[in-house]
Amino acid sequence: EPEVTQTPSHQVTQMGQEVILRCVPISNHLYFYWYRQILGQKxxxxxxxxxxxxxxxxxxxxxxxxxxxxxGSNFTLKIRSTKLEDSAMYFCASRRAATQETQYFGPGTRLLVL
Amino acid sequence: SQKIEQNSEALNIQEGKTATLTCNYTNYSPAYLQWYRQDPGRGPVFLLLIRENEKEKRKERLKVTFDTTLKQSLFHITASQPADSATYLCALDPRDDKIIFGKGTRLHILP
Known part of the structure; x- marks a missing residue:
């Protein structure tokens, strides 16, 4: 079954550095999303x-x-100058079409900003 | 203000019993509502979607109800198993191109 994939699974960076999080959405999907989840929050x-x-x-x-x-395959999120509060799990999601509502999520990238 | 609330932070259920999770929302008029499962350190996994004109949806041991008058959805897992232990997320669409998640209910199925 097709899945959304994300790389890297973990990223540690220094405050002020740039990071790029990568996602490969499901191949016939047209709508792409980024979400984040700070530890213990929604x-x-x-x-x-x-x-x-x-x-x-x-x-x-x-x-x-x-x-x-x-x-045609990658979808990236760049954070130009990371802050401590950017530490979170970042999830990519994709959806096939306007009439297909369900968003399918990747496994996430855990970002830690020191 | 707009809210989506899952009433229990955590729920302990004996194996074999039915687990019932609640999702309430205020000041939204969603076209549909979804339930996802999330395991620790993992992404949300889609389980079920129910539309505003549907009262109930079933998939194997899962059942979802949607009451737009009460602004509530109930999520049931029948014949619960320890492998069902996870956090369950309610998510609704605010009629634009995103979904809004509740904080989730941590379900523990006790052997």
């Missing part, structure tokens, strides 16, 4: 992406964040 929406542009973003998704679909 899963929170960051951004949605369709047709090579951001369709919606949350207040969390400020100028330090960007997303890109550099080729």
């Amino acid at each position: 899963v929170e929406f960051l951004v949605s992406f369709y047709n090579n542009e951001i369709s919606e973003k949350s207040e969390i998704f400020d100028d330090q964040f960007s997303v890109e679909r550099p080729d």
Whole structure:
């Protein structure tokens, strides 16, 4: 069964450094998302992406964040200058079509900012 | 303000019994509601989706109900097993391109 994959599974970085989190959505899916989950808290929406542009973003998704679909398979989240409070699990999700509501999530990248 | 609440942070159920989890929401009018399972350190895994015009949905030992008047969904696991122990997340769509999650209920099935 097709799955969303994410790399790396864990990332440790110093405050102020840039990180890129990578995702390969399910191959025939058209809608892509990033969510995050701070330890012990709920899963929170960051951004949605369709047709090579951001369709919606949350207040969390400020100028330090960007997303890109550099080729036909990858979907990336970049954090330009990481802060301590960016430490969280980051989940990528994808959805097939406008009429298919379910979002399928990847296993996550655990980001630790020191 | 808008809220989605899962009433129990944790629930202990004896193996073989039915586990019932509750999700309530306020100031949303979702077109559908979903339930996901999350194991520690893993991503949410989709279980069931129920639409606003559906009262009940079943999949094997799982059953979901959706009452748009009460603004509530109930999630049932019948004949529960220790392998069902996990956190269960309620998620609704606020009629735009994202889903909003509840904080989850940690379910422990006791052997």
